[in-house]
Amino acid sequence: MLKVRDLTVSFRTEQGIVRAVDGVSFDVGEGELLGVVGESGSGKTVSLLAVMGLITDPNAVIAGSIQYRGRELVGLKPRAMRELRGKEIAMIFQDPMTALTPVYTVGWQIAEQVLAHNKVSKAAAWQRAIDLLAEVNIPKPEEAAHRYPHQLSGGMRQRVVIAMALSCNPALLVADEPTTALDVTVQAQILDLLHKLRRNHGSAIVFITHDMGVMAEIADRMLVMYAGRVVERGTKQELFSAPMHPYTRALLDSIPPLTGEKPHRLKVIPGTPPNLLNRPPGCAFAPRCEMRFEKCTAEPSLGSAAHAAACFKVPA
């Protein structure tokens, strides 16, 4: 359904060109849940913003191909993109506290999206808003629709945001760290909600996070990103039971174990991610990799296998 090939997003800055996304390729099938994992600066958010056409920086240069159901999105006219956005591809963001416009009721804001993409009456749109609020488990939806965002808690606001995103039954929902700003119990509720909605609406979800634990819960397939590139991809089982890339392994190792002996210190990955302004050639992870050897000065490629890693230590 979504085919991304060699996506590159560069930003022209005063100090030079920053390649936030560097030749990223991935697929999303209908109805599947793809998890994208990586630390800050790995390019995970920027890639998906490019898919949505939400990169508004005039200094950005987007190259490559993004195909949605056969339609090329890179270079698509803004008007056409706007018709897709919110209707067939939707996105929700990290901080629910600031995601909604403070001066309009939540019902109004949901109805606004419905009306923007569907020729229905205001009353019908309002009713749809109430139905959606009920679907995301907000109590007393008819009353809640008249509330303003500041009158709702963070968890409630995020549900409203999800309701809004699903209002036009999108084929693809991109969720950029939707639970990071919420506490753990609310996090679990939101994840359950996403599961349920996926079943009811049949939407595919791309779930961006830096939290491997969350990944384990919900993902079908996973992408691991580092320094603007995809370093490993595979199903959840494959990545958790047999991770191939040293970075993936290190990420998994850094999760404190639930059973067994309590470690003295958490295992961390030494070093910091590279400066995307002046990328040294070769594997981006090499400076921090325990297993690096002389071949790592060249650029490893991902290969075409379903479970693949961009590493010279891994048989292609």
Add this chain to the structure above:
Amino acid sequence: MSAISDTIDATPKSRGPWATALRRLLRDRAAVAALVVFVMIVVLCLLAPAYAQWAGTEPFKSTLDAVIKLNGQDVPVMEQSTEGLGLGYTPIGPTWQLGNYFLGADNQGRDVMARLLYGGLNSLFIAGMATVVTLFFATLIGLAAGFFGGIVDMLLSRFLDILWAFPVYLLAISLSIVLIAQGLDLGIITIESGSLWLPIFIIGVVYVPYVARPVRGQVLALRESEFVLAAIGLGVPSHRILLRDILPNVSTTLIVFVPIMMALNMITESALSFLSIGVQPPDASWGTIIQDGQTLLYTRPMVALAPGIAIVITVLALNVLGDGLRDALDPRSKIRIGRS
């Protein structure tokens, strides 16, 4: 192998907030241009005595009988009126010859150009000094009210409210009318009726709430910030906290206010002088010259036009500079340019 350190980028050393701000300011071409224009105007006005001497005209004496050389001919400065009934005299218009009644003469035969420069000196001086007065009192009041809170804050805030509820111009005019007539005698300081310090004092005082309120707001916020609470908790005496922790943080706000207040003060002073209750004769300011030009408005408009344009250019330069300063020091600041 610890090649890790090779690839960890050393964070570039920061130059410190003032140097960074200066760099940002210097990159703002409009602000730099405005600064240059303003400095040029100040320099020109400082040359007023030199110009008057060189021109040989008497900017402060009534010289109705003066005669100048124009294109080789002797031309009296006050010509017989050709308008209306032909009664009375009309001063000559601009000659566009430097040093020779460049902008013409006013009702008293005086050289408008020389008066313009002298007037500029007074206007700039008053605006600058009034700014100092305002900032001084506003800082004191803002710091005290914001930091000590309680009764002190309540009293000072009420006082500011009352002062501010009095429309600025009405208050300034009231004070001017009363004080111009008799001067100000506060026991320790006496300001005489014709002194420039009277408008300086009045304009300075009238705008105190305009600056004191934002300062107070900022001090209030700073007082709750962690580093101040820590200092209080450690038992650091109040005056040290004020001096070393709070004042430096407030200083950026104050610096941005300097050009803004100067611009405001220039306009206020010119309005007061225009109404004859600002700068008093024989002193001149751009406002008094506009007033001089009122009766000549339809016949010799240059007398009223020139000082007005001077004010517009100066105030414009100050406003642009203020914008640039604000952006350089604190791009997210909420202080905006304009009137009360």
Add this chain to the structure above:
Amino acid sequence: MIFALLQRIGQMAFVMFGISVLVFLIFFATPGADPAARIAGRNATPEVLEAVRKSFGFDQPIYVQYLTMMKKIFITGDLTSFVNRGWKVVPAVMDTVPVTLSLVIGAAVLWVFFALIIGIVAAATRGTWIDKTLMVLGLIGISMPVYWLGEMLNLITQSRYHDTWLFSWVPPLGYKNFSDDPKGWFLTLVIPWITLSILYIGLYGRVLRAAIVESLQEDFIRTARAKGLSETRILLRHALRTSLVAFVTLFGLDFGALVGGSALLTEVVFGLQGVGKLTYDALLNLDLPIIMTTVLYASFFVVMANAVVDILYMLIDPRVRTA
């Protein structure tokens, strides 16, 4: 709720009381002042001074004089001018109110309309030459002294170009009653309206642009874009609406001040006998009863405007309501 309201009214009354005291002190108690001498004029003999003092009640203690004046303004309404004896002050002030209102309301309509256009267009085209030009024009508007601008416009419309078709319709300076001559009323006010509004158009245009541009950086704008809304809708319905608060608060305060008499420079330059001009004339003549009344009138409006603005704030910004 009632308590808060009472508290607010108490605050307002306190401020107005404070102002009246301040004015009284300025005119009657500044060091070196002698109101009798001012009224009697220079070279008045001691007997004249004494007579003046008695007849105006200046020999009474200050607070008695103050209370007498307050009583005459509010309770008996028969306060008379010091300069034109017998001229009732309160009706005199009331007569000038329609003139000021005509000037200020007309200017306000102009300035809100143009400031909105300039602010929105500048924000929509931010960074381009259109934006920069509009902002520079706004700056120029702020930098012109209003009385000078008025004089220059007078120069053009009354004198230099009066005979051309452009400005031949401009009537001589002065105010015409709406009820007597609606067309004349309108024509005499056009140039004053333009003069007064230019300053505010510049100011508000800039403020609005800054507020909208700031709004556009907020997270909820990103959400609105993700919803697939058009940029126009986002600008007008989401960014502008949120910035309106700053605009309205400022407007309320400035409008209140102008109604109270802050437009006096414009009134003086155009010969309009409004509240501001009345205040100014009274100040020149040191006619304290009129000064007192007009200042009270002015401060009432300022204080009122503050209160109204707070209420509007609550209406426009739902976040404040539950606080």
